[in-house]
Amino acid sequence: MSASVIELSQIEKDYPGVKPLDKVDFAVRPGEIHALLGENGAGKSTLIRVMGGVTKPNSGTMTYLGKPVSWQSPKEARAAGIHVIHQELALFPELSVAENILVDTQPRGMFGLISNRARHVRAAEILAQLGVDIPTHAKIDELPLADQQMVEIAKALVGRVRLLILDEPTAVIAGREVDLLFENMRRLRNEGVGIVYVSHRLEEIFEIADTVTILKDGQLVGTSPVSALTREEMITRMVGRRLSQIYPPRRTAPAGGPDVLTVRNLKAGPRVRDVSLNVKVGEIVGVAGMVGSGRTEVAEAIFGTRAVESGVIEFDGKPFETKLPKGSIGHGLGFLTESRKDDGLFLGLPISANIVAPDLDGITKHGLIDRKQERALAMQQIQDFSVATPSPDAKIGNLSGGNQQKVLFSRWSRIASRLLILDEPTRGVDIGAKVEIYRIVRRLADSGVGVLMISSELPEIVGLSDRVFVMAQGYVVGEIKGDALGEEAIMDLAVRSVGHREAKMDQRAEPVG
Amino acid sequence: MSAITVDLRRNRLMLSYLIVAVLLVVLAVAGGLLSDRFLTWRNIGNLFQQLIVLGMVSLGQTFVVLMGGIDLAIGSLVGALTVFLANFLEWRPDLVWLALPLALVAATAVGALNGLLTVVLRVHPLIVTLGMSSIIFGATLMYRKEPGGSVPRAFADIAYAKVGGIPFSAVVLVVIFALAGLWLQRTRTGRSIYFVGGDREAARLNGLPVDRIVVLAYALSGLCAGIAAIFLTARTGVGDPRIGAALTLQSVTPVVVGGTILAGGRGGVLGTFLGVLLVTMLNSLLNFVNVSSYYQWVIQGLIIIIAVGIHTTRRR
Numbered sequence: 036m037s038a039s040v041i042e043l044s045q046i047e048k049d050y051p052g053v054k055p056l057d058k059v060d061f062a063v064r065p066g067e068i069h070a071l072l073g074e075n076g077a078g079k080s081t082l083i084r085v086m087g088g089v090t091k092p093n094s095g096t097m098t099y100l101g102k103p104v105s106w107q108s109p110k111e112a113r114a115a116g117i118h119v120i121h122q123e124l125a126l127f128p129e130l131s132v133a134e135n136i137l138v139d140t141q142p143r144g145m146f147g148l149i150s151n152r153a154r155h156v157r158a159a160e161i162l163a164q165l166g167v168d169i170p171t172h173a174k175i176d177e178l179p180l181a182d183q184q185m186v187e188i189a190k191a192l193v194g195r196v197r198l199l200i201l202d203e204p205t206a207v208i209a210g211r212e213v214d215l216l217f218e219n220m221r222r223l224r225n226e227g228v229g230i231v232y233v234s235h236r237l238e239e240i241f242e243i244a245d246t247v248t249i250l251k252d253g254q255l256v257g258t259s260p261v262s263a264l265t266r267e268e269m270i271t272r273m274v275g276r277r278l279s280q281i282y283p284p285r286r287t288a289p290a291g292g293p294d295v296l297t298v299r300n301l302k303a304g305p306r307v308r309d310v311s312l313n314v315k316v317g318e319i320v321g322v323a324g325m326v327g328s329g330r331t332e333v334a335e336a337i338f339g340t341r342a343v344e345s346g347v348i349e350f351d352g353k354p355f356e357t358k359l360p361k362g363s364i365g366h367g368l369g370f371l372t373e374s375r376k377d378d379g380l381f382l383g384l385p386i387s388a389n390i391v392a393p394d395l396d397g398i399t400k401h402g403l404i405d406r407k408q409e410r411a412l413a414m415q416q417i418q419d420f421s422v423a424t425p426s427p428d429a430k431i432g433n434l435s436g437g438n439q440q441k442v443l444f445s446r447w448s449r450i451a452s453r454l455l456i457l458d459e460p461t462r463g464v465d466i467g468a469k470v471e472i473y474r475i476v477r478r479l480a481d482s483g484v485g486v487l488m489i490s491s492e493l494p495e496i497v498g499l500s501d502r503v504f505v506m507a508q509g510y511v512v513g514e515i516k517g518d519a520l521g522e523e524a525i526m527d528l529a530v531r532s533v534g535h536r537e538a539k540m541d542q543r544a545e546p547v548g
Numbered sequence: 549m550s551a552i553t554v555d556l557r558r559n560r561l562m563l564s565y566l567i568v569a570v571l572l573v574v575l576a577v578a579g580g581l582l583s584d585r586f587l588t589w590r591n592i593g594n595l596f597q598q599l600i601v602l603g604m605v606s607l608g609q610t611f612v613v614l615m616g617g618i619d620l621a622i623g624s625l626v627g628a629l630t631v632f633l634a635n636f637l638e639w640r641p642d643l644v645w646l647a648l649p650l651a652l653v654a655a656t657a658v659g660a661l662n663g664l665l666t667v668v669l670r671v672h673p674l675i676v677t678l679g680m681s682s683i684i685f686g687a688t689l690m691y692r693k694e695p696g697g698s699v700p701r702a703f704a705d706i707a708y709a710k711v712g713g714i715p716f717s718a719v720v721l722v723v724i725f726a727l728a729g730l731w732l733q734r735t736r737t738g739r740s741i742y743f744v745g746g747d748r749e750a751a752r753l754n755g756l757p758v759d760r761i762v763v764l765a766y767a768l769s770g771l772c773a774g775i776a777a778i779f780l781t782a783r784t785g786v787g788d789p790r791i792g793a794a795l796t797l798q799s800v801t802p803v804v805v806g807g808t809i810l811a812g813g814r815g816g817v818l819g820t821f822l823g824v825l826l827v828t829m830l831n832s833l834l835n836f837v838n839v840s841s842y843y844q845w846v847i848q849g850l851i852i853i854i855a856v857g858i859h860t861t862r863r864r
Contacts, residue, residue: 340753361755370753378753381746383813392743393754395736403734 039098040065040198040229041086041117046095048081048253055081056092057253063198063229068220070244070261071233072273074465076435077250079233083200086231087119088112100197113139118191119200122463124183128176132169133158136189161189165219180326181212188219199223200231205239206463209326209491210529217243235465237266238494249273274467281470282498283477292316293352295454295485296337301346303336308509310346314454314485319476321500322489323525329509330489331373334456337487338370339363351453364393369451371443373458373489375436379443382432386424387413389431390446397449416445420475437468444475448484455479457488461495473499493522505529561819564807564859568822572829579833586836593715595832597707600717600779601626603824605799607728608659608772610820613803614732615765616745616812617666617673622773622799624684625658627792629777631688634697634787641700652774658684659770663763681796688789695788699781707782717779724775729817741765745812794845801827801848805855827851 039062048056055078063069073079084090085097088106097104099115106112109119126135133155142153158171167185175183184204191199201220205213220230220243232244240247241261249256249272256272264272270281294313301310306329314320322330335341337348339357348355350366357363360370372378381389390413391398398409413427420441424434431439440460447455460476461469476499480486490496496503502516505528513528515521579586605622612619629651636647658680665676709716732738743751744761752758776795781787804810805826806819827848834844 338753359755360753361757364755372753378747378749381743381750381813383809383811384742384746388739388742392751392756395739399736403730404736404739406734 038064040100042098043082043085044096044098046082046085046092046097048085048090049093055253056085058095059250059253059255061248061255061258063231065197065227065229066224067246068224068230068232068244070240070247071231071250072237072240072247072269073250073256074273074437074467076252077273077465078253079250080202081253082250083119083202083231083233086112086198086200087117114194116195116197117200118196118198120184120187120191120202120204122203122206124187126175126183126186129174131171132162132173132175132178132186133171135175135186136161136171137193138190140193158189161192164192165189166222167215167219179212181208181215184208184212184216185219188223196223196228198229198231200233202233203235203463204232205234205236210526212326213239235463235469236492237269237466240269241266270466273465281466281473283474286318286480286501292318294349295351296487297347297349297352298333298337299347299349301333301336301348302344303341303346304332304344306332306509307336307341310506310509310511312487312504312511312514314487316485317480317483318501319480319486319488319499321496321503322487322506323493323496323503324506324529326491328506328529330506331458332509333506334370334458334487334489337363338368338456364450367451367453368456369393369447369454370456371447371458371460373462375439375443380431380439383430385428386417386422386431386434386442387427389442390416390427390449392446393450416442416449420445420448421471435465435468437464437471440464440468440472441475444472448475448479451479451484454485454487457486457490459490460488461490461492469495493525496525497522561807561815564819565822568805568807568819568826572822572826575826575829575833579829579836582833583836586833591832593710593713595828596718597715597783598828598832599824600721601776601783601795602798602802602828603721603725603821604772604776604779605795606802606820606824607725607817608769608776609799609803610806610808610815610817611728611741611765611768611772612673613800613808613810614745614812614815615741615762616748617762617765618677618800618810619659619662619766619769620674620677620796621658621662621681621684622769623792623794623796624681624688625655625770625773625792626777626780626795627789628684628688629655629774630781630784630791631692631697631787631789633777633781634699634785635692636697637699637703638697641703644700644703648778651778652771655770655774655777656767657770659773660763660767662770663766666766667759667762685789692787692789695786695791697787699785704782704785707779720775725817725821732817737761737764742813745814747813797852798827798848801852801855804852804859807859809859810856 042062044060046056046059048054059078059082061082071079071082081090085092088109088111136158137154141149142157143150155171162169162171165185165188167182169178169182169185175186204216208216224230234240244261246258247261247264247269248258249269251273292315295316296314298313299311301307310333312320322333324330332341336343339359339362355366376382381392387409391409395404398405398412410427417424417427422438422441422445424438431442434442457476461472464472476486476488488500497520500520502514503520503525504511505513505515505525507529515524515528576587585591605626608622609619633647633651637644662677662680665671666673707717711719732741740751740756740761743754743756744758748758780791802820802823806815806823808815808819830847831844834847
């Protein structure tokens with residue numbers, strides 16, 4: 036196998052008390068898309084860091100383009116043609132596309148000064164190579180995420196890239212954006228680039244990857260062609276146990292109770308133009324649609340963090356109007372936001388404080404917080420939601436994504452006695468934790484809580500929801516339930532409705548007042 | 549795996565305390581060796597008498613830093629308040645009962661205004677409080693360019709009074725710190741300061757009154773500056789517009805030495821208290837061995853950079 040772009044043999048990485056990589060073999064051939072699978076903490080990131088020169092292994096050998104190497108720095112690895120695209124994009128939002136693409140190698144013009152023109156010409160060449168049409172003068176933060184990602188890939192093409200490593204690139208994009216990314220990955224593959232692809236979405240692995248390597252607890256489970264494995268087999272190998280079923284059983288009978296939430300003709304800003312939907316007691320209602328179709332904004336309008344222009348929101352049959360999260364929380368409404376690190380968790384604080392945050396009143400006696408009660412409550416919640424942690428005093432930033440998410444569920448389950456809004460509840464969470472989260476959501480619904488779940492993962496929407504509303508460009512374009520509930524039906528609505536709605540919009544553009 | 553890392557991290561604050569405590573002992577021993585007058589009751593009493601001013605401004609700074617801000621107006625505010633107190637009391641020595649509450653209310657109001665400006669204008673607190681500092685300093689100089697005024701004997705006594713041999717001001721300081729610690733740890737509002745400092749957006753989505761907490765933290769900082777100014781005026785007997793110039797930086801030193809993270813959300817008043825002891829003892833020791841105050845400035849700067857450096861590198 037000397038034809039490999041990179042070959043790692045018996046790689047070991049030790050930290051005190053932890054062994055993120057235990058004698059791992061890994062090789063990528065040129066012109067191959069090699070998926071790297073494993074739960075969070077399986078060692079994928081460490082392996083990527085070793086290849087990218089960020090982390091030095093304690094033992095083992097690495098061969099790159101036939102020569103033994105030992106990177107001293109990320110810079111060295113990059114100069115040799117290894118480019119890593121991390122989940123969090125490393126772009127300068129205030130700088131132009133061209134400046135970002137050529138960040139390492141600013142082209143010089145006269146007198147050795149950086150030449151603006153040369154820069155834009157070179158950047159445009161690279162983008163053309165990728166087959167994308169992005170203006171080189173645009174600022175990064177003016178671009179949609181998918182384009183930003185293309186800029187990241189374009190950075191890799193400045194030098195000669197031999198190995199491209201993508202760490203969960205689809206966590207923040209969906210639909211057509213993913214297609215564009217895949218198209219470019221295939222193009223690069225056909226040019227002989229070796230590609231390492233990390234993703235939690237198994238569907239994507241089947242669509243794009245040629246080979247798959249599965250890691251578990253820092254050890255190699257195996258490497259094989261993607262076509263040789265079924266989805267079930269992949270999951271079983273990743274998790275180490277058989278998952279009889281990923282999704283918990285649905286309700287046996289459709290929910291017949293009263294609405295806990297009714298939204299009629301809601302209008303709130305440019306992304307929520309006309310939204311009507313409802314959630315019944317004990318029901319899980321999915322909200323599907325492209326990124327940018329207004330799903331999150333609807334949730335914000337209901338929770339009270341986005342101004343409502345017109346329309347009706349009814350809660351338990353009564354008109355509900357709140358401008359503050361505090362009011363919503365008081366009514367038994369919870370909102371588990373999309374980005375747990377930015378606006379969900381208090382990363383520096385202990386687990387217990389994170390659990391009690393919205394309900395300090397509940398543990399306060401005579402004006403003082405009852406520490407014992409706080410701790411007992413946290414321990415109970417940690418147990419109920421099987422959060423893997425040695426103590427409620429542990430800092431939440433040290434937990435894995437799945438466990439952090441479970442803490443958020445334990446927080447909001449106490450508050451959301453009536454309605455829980457979930458925005459991408461399993462983003463960046465490994466399959467084992469996903470399964471647990473699905474069970475938690477179903478358990479909450481069974482206890483009588485209405486759940487409104489926004490998700491970009493169609494299998495999750497289809498597998499967990501009792502009913503689904505599909506959004507496109509600020510409108511609810513359809514409701515799917517019962518036997519009709521399927522990925523294709525949803526995609527069909529989400530994509531097809533776009534043109535239709537635009538036509539309808541034009542009619543509405545008549546004078547209004 | 550996580551058990552080990554978590555334990556280390558949990559004890560990180562304790563470790564900060566331990567380091568400071570060890571340094572305190574080292575300083576005390578060094579002081580005792582260098583001068584036979586350093587470890588006398590008289591000097592220790594003096595030392596405790598000096599604690600209150602630095603202690604109060606550092607406490608105020610702790611509230612603000614924990615909440616995720618910074619208050620650079622503290623020094624000017626203390627200076628302005630000493631000028632107000634000394635001149636007011638020179639004019640009407642009988643109105644101490646009025647002058648003190650007035651000073652405290654004014655100080656709190658200035659603090660609250662700082663907070664309001666950061667909330668309403670969404671300007672970075674560094675800029676708001678630096679601007680406020682300049683405004684206060686300039687306005688004070690317009691009124692009095694030189695140190696002046698005087699205070700009645702009874703008022704001066706609060707700086708030197710002793711309770712059972714212990715300086716009254718040190719007792720006040722310990723009580724206030726204890727109350728502040730209890731308030732931060734055990735009340736909803738106190739806890740909310742940590743939440744807001746930890747992640748402001750998350751705090752908002754958890755239904756906490758973020759803007760009010762921000763204003764409150766700055767108001768408390770103002771109030772603390774007010775208390776500091778009262779004791780400072782009592783001790784010096786004059787109002788000096790420039791006396792606070794050094795206090796702003798000095799108020800930050802014990803906070804960061806005590807392990808409170810400048811980004812907010814982590815730390816506490818115990819660390820600040822130990823930091824105040826350390827800085828005060830160090831300055832006293834340097835005075836004892838006749839090191840000029842210029843060196844003390846240099847050392848202060850070194851301490852603050854090293855302390856923050858230690859905390860950041862340990863966090864990686």
